Amino acid sequence: MHSVLLLFTLLTSVFGRNYKAAVVEYSPNVGALGHTVTRDQALELMRSNLVQYQSFVESAKSQQVDIIVFPEYGLNGPNFNQWKDVYPYLEQLPEVGTNPCDTWVCRILLLVNGKEFYVSYHLLQ
Numbered sequence: 001m002h003s004v005l006l007l008f009t010l011l012t013s014v015f016g017r018n019y020k021a022a023v024v025e026y027s028p029n030v031g032a033l034g035h036t037v038t039r040d041q042a043l044e045l046m047r048s049n050l051v052q053y054q055s056f057v058e059s060a061k062s063q064q065v066d067i068i069v070f071p072e073y074g075l076n077g078p079n080f081n082q083w084k085d086v087y088p089y090l091e092q093l094p095e096v097g098t099n100p101c102d103t104w105v106c107r108i109l110l111l112v113n114g115k116e117f118y119v120s121y122h123l124l125q
Contacts, residue, residue, distance in 0.1 A: 022060040022068040026052060030077025035085075042088035046075045050107060057111050057119075067118040074121065 028049045031037040037045070053070065060068040072078075076089040112119050 019066040020064065022056070022063065022065045024056050024068065024070050024074065026056075026071070026074070028052070028074055028077045030079045032079070037088050039088045042076070045077070046089065049075050049077075050111070053108070054111055060117065065117055067120065070119070070121040072122045
């Protein structure tokens, strides 16, 4: 698996401040193209990709970035020929006022806990 972490600095912002951003491009672990996976298999693939996210977050922290941007299909990969292939990866977002810690939203929030930067990521929902 080939992983690359690209860094760049945005020179202007609406607040007149410079921001340092990390943009992640990498090859996520994915299921076989055209092969539907079970929910358990999908969760295992996403867990393995979350481990990759952790290494990117640590690298971004050490380089003092303000925001890290993950790719659109970074957790689940883009291997979907039919809608039925997407279903095992879908995440239901919690209702307002409930505990989100049984979701991928919480898992990603825990990755950046105390890191003092923003995270942009994509979940299928």
